[in-house]
Amino acid sequence: MPLPDLARLAGAGEDDILLVESLQEAGSFRDAALTPAQIADPRSLLALKVNGVDLSMDHGFPARIIVPALPGVHNTKWVASQTFRSA
Numbered sequence: 001m002p003l004p005d006l007a008r009l010a011g012a013g014e015d016d017i018l019l020v021e022s023l024q025e026a027g028s029f030r031d032a033a034l035t036p037a038q039i040a041d042p043r044s045l046l047a048l049k050v051n052g053v054d055l056s057m058d059h060g061f062p063a064r065i066i067v068p069a070l071p072g073v074h075n076t077k078w079v080a081s082q083t084f085r086s087a
Helices: 003-010 036-040
Strands: 016-022 031-034 045-047 064-066 079-086
Touching (some): 003 016, 003 036, 003 045, 016 036
Antiparallel strands (some): 016 079, 045 064
16 A cells, blocks of 8 residues: 555644554564655555565565665564654
8 A cells, every 4th residue: 555545544644754663573673764755755655465465474474664765674574553643
C-alpha cells in the first residue's frame, strides 16, 4: 500500500512523521522515523507482496517499508507497528 494512502486512511496530518517498529528485538535498524516528504512520496510503500507473492522471511514478511533513495538496510523489515505523530 502506498504510504500516502495509508497516511490519509489513518488521518495523519501532512506534517506528521511516521514511526515504524520492527519485530526484530534488537539492532540499529529495528525502528525508523520517516519524514513527511518520505511519507508523501507516491513511491513509498508498506509492502506485503513482491510480484504478487507474499514477502519471504528474508525480505521482511509480514510487511516491509520501502522508501525511494533510502539504502535498503534502512527500509524496515518485519514491520510490527506504525504510528503517525506530530513532528
